[in-house]
Amino acid sequence: MPGKARPAERYVGLISGTSMDGIDAVVVDFASERPIVLAALTHPFDERLRRSLDALRHDPDCFPVAELGALDAALGDRFAEAALAAIDAAGLASADVAALGSHGQTVVHHAEARPPFTLQIGDPHRIAAQTGITTVADFRRADLAAGGQGAPLAPLLHEQLFRSETECRAVINLGGIANVTLLAPDKPVIGFDTGPANCFLDWWFRSHHDAGRFDAGGRWAASGKSDSGWLEALMSDPYFHRPAPKSTGIEYFSPGWLKERLPSWAESRPADIQATLAELSVKSLAEALQAASPTPVERVIVCGGGAANFHLIERLGDNLGGIPITDSDTFGLPADHVEGVLFAWLARQRMTNSRLATASVTGAERSVLLGVIHEA
DSSP: OTTOOOGGGEEEEEEEOTTOSEEEEEEEEOSSSSOEEEEEEEEEOOHHHHHHHHHHHHOGGGSOHHHHHHHHHHHHHHHHHHHHHHHHHTTOOGGGOSEEEEEEEEEEEETTSSSOEEEEESOHHHHHHHHOSOEEEOOSHHHHHTTSOOOOOHHHHHHHHHOOSSOOEEEEEESSEEEEEEEOTTSOOEEEEEEESSHHHHHHHHHHOSSOSSOGGGHHHHHSOOOHHHHHHHTTSGGGGSOSSOOOOTTTSOHHHHHHHOOTTGGGOHHHHHHHHHHHHHHHHHHHHHHHOSSOOOEEEEESGGGGOHHHHHHHHHHTTSOOEEEGGGGTSOGGGHHHHHHHHHHHHHHTTOOBOOHHHHOOSSOBOOSEEEOO
16 A cells, blocks of 8 residues: 555564553554654553562562463463554554564563573563564563673663754653663763662552552652651662663662661651652762763653653752753653653564664673564
């Protein structure tokens, strides 16, 4: 059909983030100079699956291996459902899609261990079988094997979409964990995880509210007052002072990490705890950004679920001293969908056997093929 994109230019991206409450699925058309999102949705987990994931997040070391195997299969089924729902929402069929990229659900990520290891579940064989679409998965381990951190991978796409020849930009992804991409003219891309963004905010909110999974707009945090003494104690964690390249996850910045550090007044002033946790997210991010940037940052572009947390963005702006902040929507890519587009793009790179230079982001010793191909 004239004007219609060829199937080879359409890809699906799938990811379940640290919130562990659903799968983000996007259908992306790469026929134009910039990717176009044809459809996007969040496929929620049912309560039983969410409880299993919460138990896994709470104590991955003691989670039974048989249950992990069953969860891997069940998540594969849910990822397949999410992909098919997004394809249907785009008015397409599986035959119209070249390949699918699935990040899966991160269970553990220990890039500093010896040997380093990472694990994402959501069986890609089941995704390929049920969708009839070639599925690319397991994106982190090749980078680890090449001496890298295995994450973050988002800076690879950020460089393609947001680099300027004249302006030093920072792209900040506010998921459960915050990661930052530094794009200075004529300099290699720099990217790393700065620490918690929403993970502690979500957990503390759920611990004190019967309804909702997160502090919408940051209203509860805004009602409290940050405690400078406790914030200083939290900021003493060694991760915040480690130089890049570095990566982390909710297995490090876990509910257990927070529980060990809660002050004696926590339950009498829960909104102040929330306010301080918001300040921890933005202060650790701003200090890391300023320390790592080769030249002064002139513009910040935010994406991820935290882009809708107005209190967090306001506090970030104050911590960055008034640097202009905008979201990725301004550049034609909705903030909620950037990570989904990332895994569609990574699948496309893998299907064309494109090696990616991750050294300046992850510290890998050589360019790598990211992802393993699972034929339908």
